Amino acid sequence: MLELIDIGQTYGKKPVLQGVSRQFGQGVTVITGPSGAGKSTLLRLCATVEKPSSGQRLWQGDPVKSRVKRFRAALGYAPQRIDFPDDLSGLDFMLHVAALKGLPLGAAKAQANTLLDRLGLARDASGRIATYSGGMRRRLGLAQAFLGDPQILILDEPTAELDTVTGGHVNDLIFETAVRAVVLMTTHLQDSLAGRTFDIFDIQPIAA
Structure with missing residues (x-):
């Protein structure tokens, strides 16, 4: 179980996320929301790539910051871009x-x-x-x-730029993993998930 409690993130003086609270259990949760709502930021926070400006992240009931090494050993993370060697x-x-x-x-x-x-x-x-x-x-x-065999899998637009067949293989892997793991993902291709079971967590931009 991954739990977010009143999570906020600010870059400089610009708040991107504010007061985000949610529990994520086994299975797939698709993070939705308009462009600029902070979906990728939320995934980076969940993957410990960034530290939140406020709030707590709990993994199996314990603060993530107190067990980062163990958390990352259980994590699979694929951002939209990776700098490969x-x-x-x-x-x-x-x-x-x-x-x-x-x-x-x-x-x-x-x-x-x-x-x-x-x-x-x-x-x-x-x-x-x-x-x-x-x-x-x-x-x-x-x-x-x-x-x-990650216990938590975080994927940012996993099937973007892939053909339909390859995207189907990726989705197969995702849902196979979700039987025993917490999976958080964003996707603009929800139609490709038709017939599969998943939750939705919708986030909205902070009002100006």
Whole structure:
């Protein structure tokens, strides 16, 4: 269970989020709201990429700030853009992320190869990331988020820029993971989730 209590975020003098409170349990929750409402900011706060200006984040009843290392070990996070080390191959990058999560090498290789295969990157796994197209980088960024059987999965527009078939594979992975994990995501492609069960958390811009 991830809980937000009266979360606020301010950049300089500009408040972006204010008084956000919500409990997230197992399953998929889609964060919705108009452009500028702070959806990506909320995901970054939940992923501990940023610290909130106010309020608390609780994971399994304890403050996230008191157990950040354990929280991140249980986290899978895919923002819309990742700065990849271009000199590594796709597989090497996956193994690097797996090592950061503490996965044994054998399990890391097995998971990495399975995920790369499911997202259509198996034939390019040994190629340098510098040679990857934008779509391939997008898929690699998603694949790394599923390593280590995450207990909390945070995805910002996971199927953006992907073709319908690949987007379907990504959604399959998301909902498979959601059986045993808290999943928070944004998407402008809710129609692609038709027939699947998910909650919605709608946030609105702060009134001027």
